[in-house]
Amino acid sequence: MRAALAISLLSAVVLGLASPTGLSNLKVKESVSSPRGWIQGTRAPADHSIELKIALPQPNFNVLEKHLYEVSDPSHSRYGQHLSKEAVEELVAPHATSIQLVNAWLSSHGFEEGDFSRSPAKDWITLRVPAVLAEKMLDTTFHVWTHEESGDAVIRTLSYSLPESLHEHIDLIQPTTMFARMKKQKTTFRWSEKQATSAAAPGSKIQLSNGISVDASCNETVTITCLKELYNAVGFEPSAKNGNQIGITGYLEQFANLEDLKLFFADQNPAAVNSSFKFVSINGGQNSQNVSEAGAEADLDTQFAFGLTFPTPATFFSTAGMPPFIPDIGTPTDSNEPYTTWLDFVLAQSVVPQTISTSYGDDEQTVPVNFAQRVCNGFAQLGARGTTLMFSSGDGGVGDGDPDPATQQCFTNDGRNATQFLAGFPASCPFVTAVGGTIHVPEVAVSFSGGGFSKTFSRPAYQNAAVEDFLQNKLPKGRYAGLFNPNGRAFPDVSAQADNFRIFFQGSPGLIGGTSASSPTFAGFVSLLNSARLSAGKPPLGFLNPLLYSTGELGFNDITIGNNPGCGTPGFNATEGWDPVTGLGTPNFAKLRGIVLSV
Template identity: 50%
Template sequence: MLWLSLSLFVSLANAKPLVARWDNMKLKHGWETLPAHWVPIGAAPEGATIDLHIKLKSADADALIGTLLEVSDPSHERYGKHLSKEEVAELVAPHSDTHAIVASWLAAHNIAARPAFNGDWLQLDAVPIETANALLDASYQLYEHPSTGETLLRTQSYSLPAALHGHVSVVAPTTFFGTPQAMRATSRVEENTKVVQEDVLRAQALSPDAVPSSCASTITPSCLKALYNTTGFTPAATNRNILAVAGYLQEFANQADLTTFANRFLTGASSATFGTVLINGGQNSQNNPGVEANLDIQYTTGMSFPTPQIYYSTGGSPPFISDDNTPTNTNEPYLNFLDTFIAQSPLPQTLTTSYGDDEQTVPLDFATEVCNLFAQLGTMGTSVMFSSGDFGVGGGDCQTNTSPRKVQFQPIFPATCPFVTSVGGTTSVNPEVAASLSSGGFSNYFAQPSYQTSSVATFLNAIGTQFNGLFNRTGRGFPDVAAQAEHFQVVIGGRVGSVAGTSCSSPTVAGVVSLLNDFRLSEGKSSLGFLNPLLYSTGLSGLNDITSGSNPGCGTAGFTARAGWDPVTGLGTLDFGKLKALLG
């Protein structure tokens, strides 16, 4: 609906203020206490500006999710009939009255706006801080994260005119203090752990029934191909199938390291390469590559070569120090990436991301709208994977940030979003068991989606009253699936190191999913899109259940993996051969 975006732009540019009481402000969101680890350090520098995003409420609040579940349900007649960007824009379009009233409000403050995403968001560029404070009855100031040295402009609360609460869902950045450096990258280098300089198994056609015991201590692509039954499959739809990796923390993947990795750990892949898209000051100097970025691109390549890979390097995380050249605060980890990614043509069919925040640190309204953007990707045919986290049922003291504080398991966002596929971790072989680092549990924000009700109920009935009061029994359960998460052999700066974390698991699963997308596309079918309704129904027989191990945290033993779904390894690991047969 191009005409909608154009008409909205024109209305915002030309609208005259309507008669309205913009001074009748009503709180939209505020924190009871300042989010942990952030301290105020003073007023914004003179001349500072901030880029703002405004989410306009959709006229039909249920249309997007209803459509997503239909096109993702293998038993529905609409299965696989994904929507175009224009069709999604129509689904999420605001009510016509919304355009006029929001335009009037912005005009009263002499602010121009332009459409973003699929037309249901507005972007306000370089708004002076004093104007932003007046617009939102806010108090933007500088805050610092002492452990990272990062600073950013945020406000502990903001309000909207009462007349706008029925038209605007969220304004960002306002009260979300998460930034890429403060977000938790779900990987770590394993010091003093065995590494191998090359994969001696790569010339062998390993099967799931013959996974070498060496894979318990050193994971290579050959180990993963055997474990997840992809050995021998050659992608055929490489002219239209794309696998994307989202990166933050000023990290980028290094081409020389990928070439070294391919020569040492893959067969016939010395030509392996990847594209790079820079977002909001993302880096790609090819010096001092990131562990996370190299891990991701090496193992998506390792699982799916020669499928095209694209690494999205999203910046915005350096300390915010305003000057004449860079007066604008643009630290916004999710929206900056998604604004660019949704506009991609063609849109990658598979996306993996290995970052997350404690759910309680993300304002609910913001989390909801970011989650809905992932739902938009699903309706357009993109499968979205997020690592579940590396902190069991919770890291640190697990204190809530509400008053009075109490100990509670800490779920990880966006892994808790019901419209992404959350990936937990396993370790060992013959059999695989849950990795103790694997984050999992239940969302405090998102209700349990219908596609997993039966599976989660079986688990809850089995544990009875265990951990009562420490988690939300009616929340969305995560993770959904799992993959290996320890002892990954990664080339970093020309040298091989061992890496652990669900950052290893998510790109591994994404590689398998990309192969499934390749198979479907080469058969003239659609990509898989949102995976969960398939995984929890007919796809269940294509998974390997993990039935032992646990994820301790918060001073407890954590949940225990068991038959069926569990909040440690989800439904289990993917068997490509079985899933391919089911999807044929």
């Protein structure tokens, strides 16, 4: 009887939605202020193709989150019991009512099931439509918006509407109101005759307070050998046969050149010279092997992550997305930032690398809150399945991502133009591990290390004690009041060396720096820990942060010197314990190995 009544009610709602009254009762779903630094231009060409991504609610995400924390907490009986792909999809699936109502709405605009695609969990719908139809569906007008500084152009709107009866069945539709500009996290790439010499020549040793001995040359040039010495991993050999894998993401046409990788291996890890990586193209992503098109970011990420973990099987994901729109040419695609494209692909795979590093990010305030939350939820799904995700914390200190403090624009993007420290996304997502940066031996915080507090995400329980200790006991009372959200998710979580990395780029050696170096570095050591666990018959680490902020704290080198200036301030200071410059510190692999093998 109840089932029959439910079906009857649903039919009535669908019929009501399909009626002229149901469709005409439009209400604004989302609106934003005119974004700082963007200029509105002409109306979008009517035939311009827009790929809309429609997010349906995930009513049971709180249950998934509960599972995630249980399998990631080393003190919980379920630690390491990660969920299957199918179990995760079931937990994020929308209600049947939402699916049917959205189907009815799409049908009213002439779409059939074969005209769009769904994610495996059916929580995302992707369809490509001409701008004129998108305007009709969303009761809005799209314009060409141009970014003043870069000249990049996108098609966006400041608001869109949906039938009021659909608001609880659609979380968001993008790209509509999102003016994010995905950026590589990279500060410097420079050359000199001195830097082009071989990295193999030994020098005198630096004796650290923890008993570790590091070659003195590591103060000027960072190599794989330097990192293994500094982070106490000399002599550990990962297995190529225990199922462990490591992945690197590539965006914005950053190509990882195989000849550069071979030169790097010959220089720093000769045993790996004849090895390579698996290339995976997503959404038409390319990986040109024309040496002149090699990407410094992609070369850095793959050379150090894969060099540290050889012979662990490695994957480079190349995801296309967010090309500039050129009105006079009529570029056929205009996508939102491609994290969702990557997530759509990876979440659909049965096997995913246990460790993945990303060296790209946006200013958090440029990413609509509901969109950031849905992307973050996607990262949580991977964590629940046993994958550890590392993201660079950013290269602008407490500023807007610009590594030059003199040119930072630390203003809110909500029409108030208020001065504020600006967090980076996805580093601010509580379901990823954000990696800040250090420099020199002994280590100090590197000045550009991104760190601070999110405005979008509240502080997760796993870091409450560490962050409260910093706010109450390490930060002078009243300092920077109003410039940051003390209740927000704090980052970075950890750090690693972030400057003077010796790579090969377009056939020549040189030095590069940025948290785009620290993230793949830290990921490399996480992969080594995963190798140790898998060889011992244990599951991979998965979502790492609950471990890091509990028993894992004992496995880090605390960094207490340095700061991360920005926004016309000295920024935060590195202190004893966690701080928003270097997080918990840098890894001591031997200690961490003992910790992760004991849980």
